[in-house]
Amino acid sequence: HGFRIRLARDGEQMTTLDGTVRTFTSDDLLICDAHDVPIGVGGVMGGLDSEITDTTTVVALEIASFEQTGITRTMNRLGLRSEASGRFERGVDPYGIERAQARFVELLRETCPDLVVHDGTVDARHASLAPQHRSTSVRVSQVNRILGTSLDADRIAALVGPIGYEVLERDGDVLTVALPSWRTDSHVEIDVIEEVARHHGYDAIGTAVPNSTMHGRLSDQQVRRRQLREVLLGCGLSEAITDSFLHREDLGLAQLPDDAIHITNPLQADEDVLRPTMRVGMLKAIAFNESHRRPGVQLFEIGHVYPPGDRSTELPPEYEGLAVALAGQDARAAMAVWREIAKAMGFGARVDQGTVPAGMHPTRSATLSLGKDVVGAVGEIHPDVCDAFGVDERIGWLELDLSRLLAISPKIPQWKATSRFPSTDLDLAFVVPDVVAAEKIDKGIRQAAAGLLVDLSLFDVYRGPGVDAGARSLAYRLRLQAPDRTLTDTEVAALRDKVVAGLAKTGATLRG
Structure with missing residues (x-):
């Protein structure tokens, strides 16, 4: 009897306890027997062949602690969520294995009076396993600065002591706080401060916003x-x-x-x-x-x-x-x-x-x-x-x-006086080859009428009798206005001829 823990080979398969054949990748962790045959998905679900039946007489007990993110990736990739994976993705106490093992044997003995427990426990630990006894320094002044409170060292110890955060040493303003092994999410000072806030009560913490040297603003x-x-x-x-x-x-x-x-x-x-x-x-x-x-x-x-x-x-x-x-x-x-x-x-x-x-x-x-x-x-x-x-x-x-x-800074807009003189509308229709984009006609009109054109709109597109095949008629309305005078008929006619001549370069002709 024995166990081997290893990463799966790409494409390796196993039938899990739910009767489904699972295909694994090299990122998945497998529990194998002494012959290197997979018997379980580490931290997620056991294999079908590992199920206990009425004929089972010998049980080899394997208890482990798995890395959280690896279990989460395997669970999501396989679409397989179990009670075990739910616990491991949240984190479990790696140093609670002995207690769990003793409790399992105790419960099993109640249902199996003839239970025999054999010696030969194997305790294999990886170098990445966090030490059992961890601690961090917590400054009383930092607690009060962040929370806006006036707690003393005794009050802080009383708040976090019952949940396993024992104060080991006091050196003036600094407390050395032991971190519980079952709180795998606690590592540094701010984690302890969060527990202080939680047990002191959020309602007891002031709602005043601290003063800042920088004022908030929109970017x-x-x-x-x-x-x-x-x-x-x-x-x-x-x-x-x-x-x-x-x-x-x-x-x-x-x-x-x-x-x-x-x-x-x-x-x-x-x-x-x-x-x-x-x-x-x-x-x-x-x-x-x-x-x-x-x-x-x-x-x-x-x-x-x-x-x-x-x-x-x-x-x-x-x-x-x-x-x-x-x-x-x-x-x-x-x-x-x-x-x-x-x-x-x-x-x-x-x-x-x-x-x-x-x-x-x-x-x-x-x-x-x-x-x-x-x-x-x-x-x-x-x-x-x-x-x-x-x-x-x-x-x-x-x-x-x-x-x-939005990342480009726009040019500063320049004020432009509004003309007090009347405007004149000029309607022009051009026969334009289909291969010429309307945007080119639009651009040509704006260039030719620059200085007097205040608005340009395309109000009609026509194909049919009177227009050659492979072309269409584009009708534009030009609104003309001078800033310092009323435009004369001669000026409007001259601008019209200028527009027609400018668009001739594109192949457009004025429709009669």
């Missing part, structure tokens, strides 16, 4: 996040909070790649994916509102997302993002929200229609780039994605990487 990023939230609320959006965990099938429905981060121990077995975007949760929220006869909801969410990326680090990639979903609206509405945010917050990003994010409309969407880095997306959700989630409306979409954008 610059927190201030800007609050400003952004006010801008979004000012745009008429409602804040939403969606789930960070997704069904694996949700990625396919949203036409997103399946290289998202998967959770090995999810709260729900079918929600084992960390969201790489807030799009799925927003689509579900819109579908829920539609099912309750609430179309046209306009939502925003500020939360953390977990994109695919470098997984060589201990923690997965993560950033704080903003998502805006406009039910019943198109890409123009999403661009309007982006421009409002960019203007109010001082954000700057290039709109690139040459790169369309997965799951978004191929001709009505674009990425937002800051240098070579993508910091967002704007446009419309692909109709097939809307159908997959049961959404009947078009959805304008905006998504931003706030971790990058």
Whole structure:
């Protein structure tokens, strides 16, 4: 007879007491017999062959203390929680084994009068085992400073003595306190102070906040996040909070790649994916509102997302993002929200229609780039994605990487006088090849009309008779206003010709 304690081999199997065949890795601890055959999972559950039956005549007793985190990892990986694992993950007294052994024999003798206990106990200890007698220094002044009390040494000793924290020595303000072997969570002075607070009573501790040389304040990023939230609320959006965990099938429905981060121990077995975007949760929220006869909801969410990326680090990639979903609206509405945010917050990003994010409309969407880095997306959700989630409306979409954008200090806004002179609206429609992005037309108009243009909006997109195949008509309204005079018809006509000439470089022509 004998025991051997060792780490499992990758792929090694054993049937546990519950009748389930378990497969182990090299991180799992096994209890083996003298022939190196596994008979139990250390600190979790015994093997099926180790079960006591009516024919059992000889029992070899093994009592052990296991390291807490190792037992927790094995328990979670196997999905096997037992009374033993629950005790070991919280920590047990490694020096209570002798008492436990004596108590076991005492109880067994009551049911088995003919019990014979043989000699030959083996006591194997690892070098990592904490010493039985531990102590730490506790300063009375430190206790009172942290707790805001005026306790003396005798009172502190009286509070913690009954629970095993014996005061061994007193040297002025310093007490040497013995740490109980069964309190594996106690190591240093602050642990003893916590026990003093618990037994003195939290209600007896004052609630006054100590004075500090540093005053609390919001960080610059927190201030800007609050400003952004006010801008979004000012745009008429409602804040939403969606789930960070997704069904694996949700990625396919949203036409997103399946290289998202998967959770090995999810709260729900079918929600084992960390969201790489807030799009799925927003689509579900819109579908829920539609099912309750609430179309046209306009939502925003500020939360953390977990994109695919470098997984060589201990923690997965993560950033704080903003998502805006406009039910019943198109890409123009999403661009309007982006421009409002960019203007109010001082954000700057290039709109690139040459790169369309997965799951978004191929001709009505674009990425937002800051240098070579993508910091967002704007446009419309692909109709097939809307159908997959049961959404009947078009959805304008905006998504931003706030971790990058909020970290950039904005330029100090400059005051600009409001003109006292009337404005003039000028409507222009251009025939634009399909290969030319609308953003280029928008940019060209703004450059040509700089100085007099105070507002620009795209109010119509047309394809059909009168427009060549492979092109579409884009109609813009330009609001012109001078700061020091009323614009004349001659000035408006000259600016019109300048805009038309500037857009000719893109292949756009003025529609007659």
